[in-house]
Amino acid sequence: MEKLEKFTGVYNIEDHIATENLNTGKKVYGERLIEVDDKEYRIWEPRRSKLGAAIMNGMETFPFKTDSKILYLGASSGTTPSHISDIATNGTIWCVEFSPRMMRSLVELSRDRVNMVPLLDDATKPRNYLHLLEKVDILYSDVAQSKQSELFMENMRLYLKPEGIGIIMIKSRSIDVTQSPKKIFREEEKKLKTGGFKVLEKINLEPYEKDHLAMVCKFAF
Amino acid sequence: MEKLEKFTGVYNIEDHIATENLNTGKKVYGERLIEVDDKEYRIWEPRRSKLGAAIMNGMETFPFKTDSKILYLGASSGTTPSHISDIATNGTIWCVEFSPRMMRSLVELSRDRVNMVPLLDDATKPRNYLHLLEKVDILYSDVAQSKQSELFMENMRLYLKPEGIGIIMIKSRSIDVTQSPKKIFREEEKKLKTGGFKVLEKINLEPYEKDHLAMVCKFAF
């Protein structure tokens, strides 16, 4: 087992990445649990989590810290948020998810993890949760929608601290199935730049995810 | 009044073409009646009759004679057939028309004109009237249909005498509204040639009819 320098709270166990389980003894999505030196670790499956895939593919900017405040859009049933929750043990992860079905699992998960705050709401209408949120260090967006970049930027403008980091997982097929992913990624990057953001890094998620790109960005000013 | 050399049975009265009224005293379609030397003539309106328009525009081959047998497809309510009936006084004009409404007028007209034989039938199915017809000297077709050349040829093959003449009034808009009339006329001419016919003459019907062309043809052998 090895602590990964660049990735706070992420470990290398038998060539798998892993996080220390905040809720000992419980699996979240069927991942493997491994005990090392009296501590329990959860294997982070890059095929199930795009953030995991980005780490495997050599992500440079990994902004998550023990006390990070994170707004997570499209939290789904909590696979990736659970690993972030393992990392940001003293932070808060607001998890926005619109599907009641996903949210049911997410609420269950949140009960056991005090740093996870579930929100059944619509990420395309960020003002909806204006009265419940704080400004965050990291805005993470994984919403399979045609207007995913637009809602990402709107949320950043409302909730991201000036020095904060935004991470978006772009799924080209949700934007336009008829266009080539490359062209779509180029266009979405342009949108972010025009919208006042600086793209720090782009990570292709192959072979874990097809036609997906992770983009890391911050305010350009 | 002047008898027109090239056009049997057609007269020039005060710069109008006309035929001698077979059914004295009766108008067919509101045309003017003029008496000259104890004979009554019906003015032939080129705006109401495409054959009239073709004559006005200098048609060369006018095959109608006193004893002609004619198969007329698309006789409508009988405007043009009535003038042919004035000319072919000893002949027979089989008038095929599919619309009951048109046919009602046509039957009335035929009662007074023994050389007109009305047939409520479908010109696209020429075998339907196989048991009622003779071979004809002239096949005249004015059917506003997309397959007008095809049905014209099929009828000629069944009913036109070897030395007979076929006349077709092509309405480009019935064939394809999206194409230019010129192109359509060219294609229809090609169809006739490929189908074994020789085109003797083409007469544009402007200004009497828009996007119409009269084609006169015979068997190529």
Add this chain to the structure above:
Amino acid sequence: MKCYLTCSFAGFISLDENCTLLDYELFPRDKLKERFAKITAGIVTREEELILKRLVKKCDTIVIETNTPHSRYKNLKESIKFKYETPNMAGEFLRSNMEDLLKKTDFLKSDDDLTKIIHDLSIEITNDRLRKASESEDMFLIQAINSIDELDETTGKMVERLREWYSIHFPELDKIKNHERFVEIVADLGDRDSIIDSGVLDPDKDSVRTDKSIGAPISEIDLLILKEFASSIKSLQVTKRSITEYIDERMGEIAPNLKDLTGASLGAKLIAHVGSLERLSKMASGTVQVLGAEKALFRHLKTGERPPKHGLIFQHPEVRGAKWWIRGKVARTLALKISLAVRTDVYSGEYDPSIRESFEKRIEEIKKSNPFPKKST
């Protein structure tokens, strides 16, 4: 020996390979029309059977020119000898030498005029066909007008369902009472925010509250199916419009005078109610007046209740809009004019605007001379 059989309005004629007349079997002179109808309908006539019976004795192969389905010859004697070819040599020869050949068969006597025979026969045949065609014209029209009722009922039910369904999401939109508009908005725009953003709602006229809806949020998949449902209602509405236009056009052809007097829809309903224009033309105007009120009429006859003043014709704006004390008179007048219009349509077919004009004039007179209700006596 090989022979050829063809048919004409005069009967069946058989030629040999040299186009010499071999045999013939004529139709009875007074049955030409009936026989022609039979061969057109693809029926093997007695004459055809007779000549074929004779021909199979003489010939090895009989080449038949016919529009009759070949299967119908199967049961004849020695039908194995039959070949089918349309047109065939005999037919071609007959149509090229009609008069000669018919003279040889004694169909044409020396003083007969072939042209006249064909002319008269064709007019008879055509009149028969016209009669059948106008029946089918009526039938097409009747089906169309009946389909409108069904479309109305269907669309109505489906709109009610759509309103209930859509109200889960945006109950405030139900304030839009016009069905077509409601359906169009949902089909084209979909969810609440899109509708509000589009600006189609008129804040004054529609009185749809848009600030805060009490409805539930809606997911993409729920919205998609709702929109599809709305679109299919919309397409029914479009079809209804097309059929209405069709009825309008057809009525203008079949019964221009009736249409002018009653409008296409009511006219078509009257025709549909009795089954054909011709039947309508034979009805007494008193009957026309209460068509569609048969139940009330029956009650009247049975129990002595007041007779009905109007049936379907109540739908005419002049009847529906008439003051109660002249409504009976107006209905009677309209029924009279309908009878006149329908008869004109059937017998002359010509459009005569004076029918409607005289109706309107008569109505004006009735109104003028009855400004107030009569005191009951």
Add this chain to the structure above:
Amino acid sequence: MKCYLTCSFAGFISLDENCTLLDYELFPRDKLKERFAKITAGIVTREEELILKRLVKKCDTIVIETNTPHSRYKNLKESIKFKYETPNMAGEFLRSNMEDLLKKTDFLKSDDDLTKIIHDLSIEITNDRLRKASESEDMFLIQAINSIDELDETTGKMVERLREWYSIHFPELDKIKNHERFVEIVADLGDRDSIIDSGVLDPDKDSVRTDKSIGAPISEIDLLILKEFASSIKSLQVTKRSITEYIDERMGEIAPNLKDLTGASLGAKLIAHVGSLERLSKMASGTVQVLGAEKALFRHLKTGERPPKHGLIFQHPEVRGAKWWIRGKVARTLALKISLAVRTDVYSGEYDPSIRESFEKRIEEIKKSNPFPKKST
């Protein structure tokens, strides 16, 4: 003086232009969830009224950050002083310094854990919203399953009309008994000759006579309108298929175990019949067994007629297909398993294939131990 008003789950906070705390009005600590629901619904709370009442005395302009429709502030005192700006300076400052500011307002005591408060509150709020969402999920499903009945009825009537209408032209086609196929042939091909030429008719299977039709010829315009009518029926059939797929998908999410046991359609009908999945989960299996047979049940209670053995669940192939002497047993077993499945769906939501498997096993046992009807005693 100008001031800024913002709101958080803790209550209302007002800052001046230098982001100094000016005033605040907190929600009662035990009412956080209720108050949050109110501000989400766009309602001006008592606390907001109170703080605004105080602020208008001190300030000339009050810049309010809010999601509430502005019109709802109109009736408050001196509302002319209100400006609206969302987000505003106070909100931005609050969201950047939440813990500090809430400490200053005494909302947070020194030993309070803000993260825990937000965490617990959010879970409560989310659970409320989930409850509402699952109601609307059920409602969408119920509307969808009900629309299927209407589409069936509608399509049925329209197909009957189409058959009658089309039979004027080509009555022989009516031999095609499958509605979908009939509609498709007419919509896509149209007239008799096109249909025959296309070769879609199977001479063996369809037994449609194609040689000579007794129908009337049809004109272009009559055919066009018939085809349009047929097409609109076809589009209804397509919509029905889409809705059926939608129900299938939704049932898989809402009630995977019920769907597994009964199929999507019957499961959705059961939910629709009682109004919600939750209500269904609370019913005794004896009640579930006769859902949809209320009339027969009522007759039984009133007149002592035999009680019904099954209601809607008769549609299940195992019940419908069961021999009569075991049908009651099968229905009872199915109803029991339905109750189990629905409870699993409501309380755990996890798909458990063993429910259907144990049902199938039980049915096998019933069949095996009752091969013949019992002699009546």
